[in-house]
Amino acid sequence: FAEFDDAANLLAANPDATTISIDEPAEISKNQHGRLQEPGREEDDELLGTDDSDKTELLAGQKKSAPFWTFDYYQMFFDVDTYQVLDRIKGSVFPVPGKNFVRLYIRSNPDLYGPFWICATLVFTIAVSGNLSNFFIHLGKPMYHYVPEFRKVSIAATTIYAYAWLVPLALWGFLMWRNSKVMNIVSYSFLEIVCVYGYSLFIYIPTAILWIIPQKVVRWVLVMFSLCLSGSVLVMTFWPAVRDDNRRIALATVGTIVLLHALLAVGCLAYFFDAPELDFPAPIIPVHNGTAVITKS
Amino acid sequence: DLWGPLVLCVSLALMLQGGSADSKDDGGPQFAEVFVIIWFGAVVITLNSKLLGGTISFFQSLCVLGYCVLPLTVAMLVCRLVLLAGSGTVSFIIRLIVVVAMFGWSTLASTAFLADSQPPNRKALVVYPIFLFYFVISWMILTFTPQ
Numbered sequence: 001f002a003e004f005d006d007a008a009n010l011l012a013a014n015p016d017a018t019t020i021s022i023d024e025p026a027e028i029s030k031n032q033h034g035r036l037q038e039p040g041r042e043e044d045d046e047l048l049g050t051d052d053s054d055k056t057e058l059l060a061g062q063k064k065s066a067p068f069w070t071f072d073y074y075q076m077f078f079d080v081d082t083y084q085v086l087d088r089i090k091g092s093v094f095p096v097p098g099k100n101f102v103r104l105y106i107r108s109n110p111d112l113y114g115p116f117w118i119c120a121t122l123v124f125t126i127a128v129s130g131n132l133s134n135f136f137i138h139l140g141k142p143m144y145h146y147v148p149e150f151r152k153v154s155i156a157a158t159t160i161y162a163y164a165w166l167v168p169l170a171l172w173g174f175l176m177w178r179n180s181k182v183m184n185i186v187s188y189s190f191l192e193i194v195c196v197y198g199y200s201l202f203i204y205i206p207t208a209i210l211w212i213i214p215q216k217v218v219r220w221v222l223v224m225f226s227l228c229l230s231g232s233v234l235v236m237t238f239w240p241a242v243r244d245d246n247r248r249i250a251l252a253t254v255g256t257i258v259l260l261h262a263l264l265a266v267g268c269l270a271y272f273f274d275a276p277e278l279d280f281p282a283p284i285i286p287v288h289n290g291t292a293v294i295t296k297s
Numbered sequence: 298d299l300w301g302p303l304v305l306c307v308s309l310a311l312m313l314q315g316g317s318a319d320s321k322d323d324g325g326p327q328f329a330e331v332f333v334i335i336w337f338g339a340v341v342i343t344l345n346s347k348l349l350g351g352t353i354s355f356f357q358s359l360c361v362l363g364y365c366v367l368p369l370t371v372a373m374l375v376c377r378l379v380l381l382a383g384s385g386t387v388s389f390i391i392r393l394i395v396v397v398a399m400f401g402w403s404t405l406a407s408t409a410f411l412a413d414s415q416p417p418n419r420k421a422l423v424v425y426p427i428f429l430f431y432f433v434i435s436w437m438i439l440t441f442t443p444q
């Protein structure tokens with residue numbers, strides 16, 4: 001039993017060391033892909049220390065796939081730490097020329113945390129900023145009655161989640177189809193595409209907050225700026241995937257990606273934020289039965 | 298238990314109810330919307346916490362999140378009372394201070410329970426959705442305008 005003592009001593013001296021055990025699933029570190037043990041054993045795993053990215057890469061090849069109706073299957077997509085999420089957000093905002101977001105940051109570990117919560121934050125940011133902006137624009141005008149406009153939250157949610165999930169689905173299907181026709185195309189998994197799209201929406205959160213400023217020029221400059229930043233991340237991610245294809249199809253694909261991204265931004269700006277220069281008095285329209293109806297135009 | 302959260306959620310939704318505006322489309326949240334946001338939001342945060350590897354059980358987390366709505370329910374009550382007195386700038390400042398204080402209290406209280414059940418390198422990932430959840434509820438309370 002001398003070897004076991006040595007191993008235990010080594011582990012006690014350096015708790016962060018990479019350990020590989022063959023028999024007992026309970027000794028696999030909790031941050032490994034595809035956890036197999038029950039939740040009750042998690043306290044034991046904390047003694048083995050926290051993971052780091054080297055370990056993740058080493059064990060990436062050993063990703064176990066659980067059946068999709070178990071909880072463990074979905075846990076594989078939340079296997080990120082705080083610093084990884086922050087790194088991915090930074091990578092989506094500052095495009096590194098020549099580097100691919102998927103290869104550089106995601107590295108076979110796509111997560112659903114980022115896309116889901118960035119979309120949720122964006123939905124509420126747009127709704128709240130739009131409401132605040134309209135409030136400041138119409139403040140002081142006679143007949144203006146503040147309304148919270150809560151219906152717009154559902155509309156914002158539908159639009160943004162549809163964009164973040166349906167466009168990647170369409171793009172993934174398209175890339176799969178082209179992959180079957182043309183060899184040597186870099187292919188991304190569906191979740192990696194969802195990840196890129198989710199993180200690329202992050203730039204719109206500070207943009208939406210700054211859209212409160214009621215100047216048309218400022219708003220359009222912000223749209224252009226954020227579109228350039230996140231659009232370039234998207235382009236640099238998907239250009240290697242289509243460049244081996246027919247020239248026109250490649251350009252059309254990349255163009256469509258950027259166009260949809262721009263449409264989302266412009267659409268949100270137009271729908272949730274009233275134009276600042278136009279005057280929006282609330283006219284009193286006499287209705288035929290004599291009662292006056294105040295409408296917001 | 299979920300009894301306390303249910304009582305708090307229903308009373309908060311009832312108090313937010315009377316704030317509909319002129320047109321049906323632009324009003325404040327309806328009862329069903331508040332109810333759905335609170336329960337669906339709590340379920341999503343619990344799932345998020347469990348998926349990130351938390352050791353707290355599903356209903357424990359729902360219970361904690363539900364009970365921590367209490368400070369915001371108190372804030373809603375105070376806001377309604379202040380609005381009875383008037384709806385000018387002073388009343389808005391009072392309501393703002395009360396809502397911000399209660400929002401901070403709710404977030405800190407639930408974070409104290411839920412963050413410790415997470416591994417330390419993921420605490421921020423679990424705390425942020427709780428912050429967002431109570432922020433949205435606080436926003437609904439602050440923008441409440443009586444008819």
